[in-house]
Amino acid sequence: xxxxxxxxxxxxxxxxxxxxxxxxxxxxxxxxxxxxxxxxxxxxxxxxxxxxxxxxxxxxxxxxxxxxxxxxxxxxxxxxxxxxxxxxxxxxxxxxxxxxxxxxxxxxxxxxxxxxxxxxxxxxxxxxxxxxxxxxxxxxxxxxxxxxxxxxxxxxxxxxxxxxxxxxxxxxxxxxxxxxxxxxxxxxxxxxxxxxxxxxxxxxxxxxxxxxxxxxxxxxxxx
Amino acid sequence: xxxxxxxxxxxxxxxxxxxxxxxxxxxxxxxxxxxxxxxxxxxxxxxxxxxxxxxxxxxxxxxxxxxxxxxxxxxxxxxxxxxxxxxxxxxxxxxxxxxxxxxxxxxxxxxxxxxxxxxxxxxxxxxxxxxxxxxxxxxxxxxxxxxxxxxxxxxxxxxxxxxxxxxxxxxxxxxxxxxxxxxxxxxxxxxxxxxxxxxxxxxxxxxxxxxxxxxxxxxxxxxxxxxxxxxxxxxxxxxxxxxxxxxxxxxxxxxxxxxxxxxxxxxxxxxxxxxxxxxxxxxxxxxxxxxxxxxxxxxxxxxxxxxxxxxxxxxxxxxxxxxxxxxxxxxxxxxxxxxxxxxxxxxxxxxxxxxxxxxxxxxxxxxxxxxxxxxxxxxxxxxxxxxxxxxxxxxxxxxxx
Numbered sequence: 001x002x003x004x005x006x007x008x009x010x011x012x013x014x015x016x017x018x019x020x021x022x023x024x025x026x027x028x029x030x031x032x033x034x035x036x037x038x039x040x041x042x043x044x045x046x047x048x049x050x051x052x053x054x055x056x057x058x059x060x061x062x063x064x065x066x067x068x069x070x071x072x073x074x075x076x077x078x079x080x081x082x083x084x085x086x087x088x089x090x091x092x093x094x095x096x097x098x099x100x101x102x103x104x105x106x107x108x109x110x111x112x113x114x115x116x117x118x119x120x121x122x123x124x125x126x127x128x129x130x131x132x133x134x135x136x137x138x139x140x141x142x143x144x145x146x147x148x149x150x151x152x153x154x155x156x157x158x159x160x161x162x163x164x165x166x167x168x169x170x171x172x173x174x175x176x177x178x179x180x181x182x183x184x185x186x187x188x189x190x191x192x193x194x195x196x197x198x199x200x201x202x203x204x205x206x207x208x209x210x211x212x213x214x215x216x217x218x219x220x221x222x223x
Numbered sequence: 224x225x226x227x228x229x230x231x232x233x234x235x236x237x238x239x240x241x242x243x244x245x246x247x248x249x250x251x252x253x254x255x256x257x258x259x260x261x262x263x264x265x266x267x268x269x270x271x272x273x274x275x276x277x278x279x280x281x282x283x284x285x286x287x288x289x290x291x292x293x294x295x296x297x298x299x300x301x302x303x304x305x306x307x308x309x310x311x312x313x314x315x316x317x318x319x320x321x322x323x324x325x326x327x328x329x330x331x332x333x334x335x336x337x338x339x340x341x342x343x344x345x346x347x348x349x350x351x352x353x354x355x356x357x358x359x360x361x362x363x364x365x366x367x368x369x370x371x372x373x374x375x376x377x378x379x380x381x382x383x384x385x386x387x388x389x390x391x392x393x394x395x396x397x398x399x400x401x402x403x404x405x406x407x408x409x410x411x412x413x414x415x416x417x418x419x420x421x422x423x424x425x426x427x428x429x430x431x432x433x434x435x436x437x438x439x440x441x442x443x444x445x446x447x448x449x450x451x452x453x454x455x456x457x458x459x460x461x462x463x464x465x466x467x468x469x470x471x472x473x474x475x476x477x478x479x480x481x482x483x484x485x486x487x488x489x490x491x492x493x494x495x496x497x498x499x500x501x502x503x504x505x506x507x508x509x510x511x512x513x514x515x516x517x518x519x520x521x522x523x524x525x526x527x528x529x530x531x532x533x534x535x536x537x538x539x540x541x542x543x544x545x546x547x548x549x550x551x552x553x554x555x556x557x558x559x560x561x562x563x564x565x566x567x568x569x570x571x572x573x574x575x576x577x578x579x580x581x582x583x584x585x586x587x588x589x590x591x592x593x594x595x596x597x598x599x600x601x602x603x604x605x606x607x608x609x610x611x612x613x614x615x616x617x618x619x620x621x622x623x624x
């Protein structure tokens with residue numbers, strides 16, 4: 001199986017005045033294409049930081065990551081934007097949908113930004129809406145939908161970009177157990193169809209059960 | 224789609240958007256009113272200057288206006304008759320006002336007061352100098368022996384309409400002479416210096432007093448403001464020893480200095496209004512953008528560059544600017560056509576003592592200019608407010624709730 005992320009000796013720290021907190025302390029591991037990973041560990045173990053570094057939301061401080069033949073260290077800003085726009089899909093705990101756009105428009109928005117032609121875009125969006133079971137709710141705005149429905153929109157939005165990897169930081173934390181399970185199940189099934197790898201962080205053992213590989217972090221180190 | 228998103232974001236928080244639109248609208252409206260008011264004052268003042276004293280300008284012998292002579296009449300225009308004939312043919316010339324100025328004593332038998340006399344063509348001047356404010360009696364017209372006095376001068380002489388006044392002066396040959404007049408009117412231009420010293424008699428009477436047929440200057444009433452150029456061309460094209468001086472040069476001390484002073488003042492006030500609008504918009508937009516940091520984080524996490532996010536907010540600022548500027552301009556036009564239809568009563572201008580009404584004279588170029596200023600101001604304020612947020616780290620933006 002091909003490697004999608006190859007992480008070597010990642011370190012990352014936060015400074016709060018004179019206090020320095022090391023969030024990652026020499027993390028090295030490879031992520032394989034097409035696999036479902038779940039990062040777990042106690043609060044403050046470095047899960048979010050690790051995901052942020054993988055998704056180019058945080059700049060690398062120490063070590064390096066190889067992704068599709070590119071090294072993240074010293075990557076130009078436009079290359080980072082390209083990867084974030086075309087190769088990585090994000091799902092957030094708080095959904096992060098545009099409140100003024102309908103479900104359909106939220107999914108379509110980043111496809112427009114990717115430059116996908118209108119006909120192809122519409123087809124992709126309509127398929128995604130049907131895939132996540134929101135076809136009848138496509139005209140609703142986020143505030144008119146439940147948490148589960150919103151997260152389905154976020155899943156559809158991430159998948160329609162056809163990313164190489166979907167990164168989700170606690171995507172079920174704002175949902176009840178049943179809905180959370182539906183979302184993760186949906187994500188797993190669709191990622192197979194769309195050909196994307198998945199890396200989620202979660203405390204939830206239900207999510208762990210879906211993962212093909214569970215990665216445990218503790219105090220910024222892999223255990 | 225960025226533009227559509229910007230539009231909908233504005234609709235999302237209607238009250239805030241309304242506050243921003245009102246801020247821009249009030250700023251744009253204030254600028255427009257001030258420009259219109261400024262032009263109104265200038266035009267009113269210009270018309271006052273033209274129709275009270277100077278006409279559109281005057282012609283005199285070359286160099287005469289800026290010189291002081293022991294015997295000024297030696298530098299007066301000899302042959303007014305042929306000059307009149309030639310000037311009458313210049314396109315745009317409506318009326319000619321030959322004049323002489325002289326110093327003399329006015330006496331009513333009880334007291335003698337020195338004054339500055341003007342010999343004028345009463346009939347011609349009567350029809351043009353319509354803003355000369357006659358407070359008692361009537362303006363000099365066909366009365367061969369009539370005299371009109373400045374208000375201060377009349378008060379000093381204790382003169383009333385119909386009173387006999389003798390004008391004592393010297394002829395151009397140096398001998399004493401006198402003409403008898405009777406008071407037909409008392410005028411009040413608003414300029415105290417003028418009203419305290421000036422009187423007018425018929426040109427023929429002045430010629431009799433001075434024992435000459437020369438005229439000192441010829442003021443002109445044109446059919447339009449821009450036609451003065453024809454007079455300048457006439458003087459330049461004809462090889463004659465004359466010079467033409469427009470009214471704003473003749474009244475440089477009051478008119479031109481007032482114009483320059485008001486222009487400078489307008490520039491400063493315009494800057495102050497712009498700064499207030501920018502700060503107002505900046506403050507409102509900053510609050511709005513800070514509340515949307517997570518949205519910015521989402522955009523950035525999905526590959527939007529800082530420039531693209533900046534465009535989104537700038538689009539919103541541009542739209543607010545357009546709506547606000549249009550709102551401000553429409554409201555100002557509405558108010559001007561209703562409440563301010565008759566203008567604003569103003570206290571006397573510098574150097575004057577008479578109140579006057581100023582109309583807010585709105586012109587298309589002003590609306591276009593203030594529209595552009597309002598829109599650009601909103602755009603710039605939004606741009607500056609957005610800069611603070613888009614330079615934050617994506618992770619910090621996503622963490623903010």
